[in-house]
């Protein structure tokens with residue numbers, strides 16, 4: 023059984039392939055069709071992620087497959103400097119310090135700073151969805167389009183200090199971004215995604231230059247303002263292009279991943295009335311439901327590294343210059359760490375050891391914010407629409423990608439209202 027990131031069977035059921043790789047004993051294996059080393063297993067994934075000197079992140083934002091010549095020509099015009107995600111030390115250390123200084127990275131600070139803002143946006147989109155359902159005679163809505171995708175982007179723009187009026191064009195530019203790097207697009211789609219990325223880069227450059235200008239006489243707002251103040255005109259701290267690149271990184275790292283994770287969490291919640299009811303009633307359940315979703319179905323289930331030297335990993339020699347796909351999903355399904363890894367069990371033992379936010383020096387800087395988004399959105403939607411349910415005939419369909427597991431849609435509808443809380447059917451956590 024091969025890992026074919028662009029095939030239907032891996033797309034719809036990656037866990038079977040992860041299990042096969044873990045059980046086969048070949049946890050470090052070269053795939054000649056992909057021209058990549060596949061790294062499976064929790065311990066090995068942690069080892070690679072913790073070792074940026076031998077496993078570089080420089081190619082993280084390089085298309086996995088050679089793009090069409092016209093798309094490549096467009097991408098060649100992208101003069102965005104590497105920062106955080108696709109940078110190695112010392113640039114990585116310096117630019118990560120800048121982001122860490124302006125982002126609230128602990129859960130307490132994230133709560134204090136952004137809980138109200140996230141709640142306000144979640145209520146707005148939950149109301150919007152409720153009105154949409156009420157206005158449709160045979161309600162059957164797509165939760166990806168109307169909720170899971172819009173909410174994280176609108177929160178992110180508010181946090182950054184970008185006007186909400188810009189949301190539609192930013193969404194259009196950034197759509198297919200992930201697929202351009204880690205998916206498979208036809209020639210026209212590649213060209214359109216590359217043009218979108220270029221337009222988004224121009225937008226980020228312009229807004230940073232504008233805000234840096236306002237710094238002279240007024241206080242630029244939002245996280246962009248915070249970055250401009252952090253830079254304080256000192257290129258040794260952060261250049262202006264690096265500031266713009268950090269804004270673009272936040273938009274691409276913080277949007278689609280959170281939207282994808284929220285859709286997974288909604289799918290698991292809506293597949294079981296008791297889970298849905300418990301989300302409305304119990305904030306602790308919302309956080310363990312979120313965490314188990316992240317472990318069981320990581321939105322980013324693989325990350326790319328390239329070796330800077332010959333490396334002996336688990337007794338196997340990986341030559342210098344090799345691309346390595348670190349399978350986060352396989353790490354999260356390693357039976358040596360998680361019992362019955364294929365079962366969805368909120369509150370399970372060792373839940374905190376999943377690698378869905380990466381590990382080591384590149385570990386996700388938005389993890390606390392993403393957790394806040396997910397648990398707030400789930401609680402609010404479950405309270406606002408207690409009889410929401412998955413539409414009949416739901417089938418798993420994902421965008422093809424070697425890294426990001428994104429539903430193409432999540433159709434939902436209103437079912438008969440019968441709340442298990444009101445009927446005394448809500449079991450204790452761990453009983454489901």
Ligand code: HEM
Nearest residue numbers: 106107275276279280283325378379380384386387388392
């Ligand atoms: C559920 C949602 C999210 C998931 C699953 C996720 C996952 C990840 C993963 C796996 C990495 C490591 C990448 C690597 O090692 O190559 C990462 C890095 C990063 N994430 Fe997230 N992320 C999420 C949400 C966010 C949010 C909301 C933000 C910010 C608003 C964010 C900002 C970043 C940044 C800046 C990095 C780069 C850190 C570095 O390279 O030092 N992420 N994320």
